Amino acid sequence: MIEVGINGYGTIGKRVADAVDNQPDMCIVGVSKRTPDHEADTAIDRGFELYAPDSETEVTFTAHDLPVAGTVETLIADSDIVIDATPAGVGAENAPRYERTETPVVFQGGEDATIAPTSFCARSNYEETVGQTATRVVSCNTTGLARLLSPLDDQFGVESVDCTLIRRGGDPTQSDRGPINDIVPDPVTVPSHHAPDLRTVLPSVDVMTKGVTVPATLMHLHSLTVCLDGEPTADTVTTCLDNESRIELVASAHGRDSCADLRESAHDRGRQRGDVWENCVWAESITVDGQQLSLLQAVHQQADVVPENVDAIRALASATDAQTSRQLTNDALGVGLDSPIA
Template identity: 40%
Template sequence: MPVKIAVNGYGTIGKRIVDAVLSNKDFRLVGIAKYRVDYSAYLAARKGIPIYVPRERASEFREAGLEPHGYVDYLFEEADLIYDASPGGKGAGNKKIYESYGKPGVFQGGEEPGVAELSYSTLCNFEEALNKKYVRVVSCNTTGMLRLLCTLHREYGVKRALSVIIRRAADPKEDQRGPVNSILLDPPSIPSHHGLDARTVAPWLDIVTAAAVVPTTLMHMQFIEVELSTQVNRGDVVELLDGINRFLLVESASTGIDSTSKVMELARDSGRPRGDIYENIVFIDSLSINASRLYLFQGIHQESIVIPENIDVAYAMLGIESDPLKVMERVDSTLGIGGLRRFISPHGYIQIGGAP
């Protein structure tokens, strides 16, 4: 029987989790929780997604021509697992509600680590999430860093790392945020919170992070320096990363893809829903190695990169599958992760044909 899933919230992350659940035969979407009438509520209704609302707001939805499928408490009662996709900071209060129904929950990186038993990233600590009741999937930047660093650590050992993060200022719809014409240190001090967040998943990781916000809505860019425990060959690192679908290696010199905007254009032109990019975009022209020290730039699509990990973790929490490689293969297949390689080969050559 498919696992019954509820999604509490239908914003940037929530709507993408909903689509991922709908594409996966192992899950069945019970519905979403909505708390106000807006364009996303109309879109969800048009797509046939069951909408559950607070009892005291049901009349607002009906007056707007949206008949609720039921009340939020019914949604939580029916679900086997609840994804909390509410605005950051609300998860701790929501957790008390989930606990009252005895239901497990997945929280997002905007929540404090203490909201869950475990902070999570698939390539780092999938096994630790087995049969856990409350898990927090770390933020977009932290997810991107951990995918890379845990992969390198497993193969070569990581002694220490530095990450300088060039952050997008806002998601595309967040027209109230800035900066508009500035580069803003975020925070002004070093380290930024990203390294601290990464250590909630990988306590062995010695990392310093710094961040600045720039006026773009497209993606983050990370410069990462890693000191490995052994000397490595560049070709071996390329082969290692190329062997994992959640990395897309882009050779700028041969493709002309040398910016976040061109990566986004590739995703849109290839047919990816919303132009989402679930993969770390590794610009392999930047990948250089000096003995045991590795340097590279990678692009991180903040709206979608955490979606695979959100789906992976359900398999662990509910005891559906204990092998992370099998879970990743299944999730990658349903989301089309790795499909962009049909348009750009691992070494950057344009290829025609195939689905994204």
């Protein structure tokens, strides 16, 4: 069993904790939390040991009747591998702690690419991370792009990519964010940071990205044009994507018209938090004109990196190869929007 510590039990950390807890070859040492809030209650109720940032914070937790197993230093020392799911930038502050104890660590996409020897997407470059001391799972949007482009590049060759990312303004609980009734160039400069970020896991692909933020909280939506080396039919491309376990072909004709429909499906299928781990590609949008492939896909910003974090643990632990890890992760989570209801 790989013993995993979760440093940061927020949007990503709590999801990865549950996913790790469900894996046959992993267990949770504990989770760390800065504030004694309802998420801390949930951690305790799920049976996870709670760790505080320092002995001072420990006191505020015990004052709230929340038992604390120790400080983050102990959590790190007692873990085989740590998931650092702290807010963007805090991972960089934490880096020396992991180095001190020589604990391999998975950072998140909010950190700069230089934080770790590799950046990670299981479908694109799992092998590069095997045996490393640290890696960084790329952000939700970059993960969505890498998962889509890797199989296209493998099967057809990708000459260039042009993607407009229609970005959700914030997660549902981020009430301090906007926009309200506006469409915002974000960033106004071109390309957005997604293009260079994608190159950290798929260096060979020539990619242009532009970002626009809108008043929605459920998912991001990508509008893509991909110039392929060959001229496949739309059916061949559809089959290629359909063979990918973390790509779901969704049909507007089947009532999955929008991001809200995709999340509703996930809730209906009994998924915890209504999470959608897969890229959702609209089948009707897949269009090929010569070498130009066009399509629309949605990615769930809170969830798509979760299986990647699990795979990153196995890569750092040199536990299995990519194919085996991805299969283990998928099976344990129940990846596939139409897979049997748990």
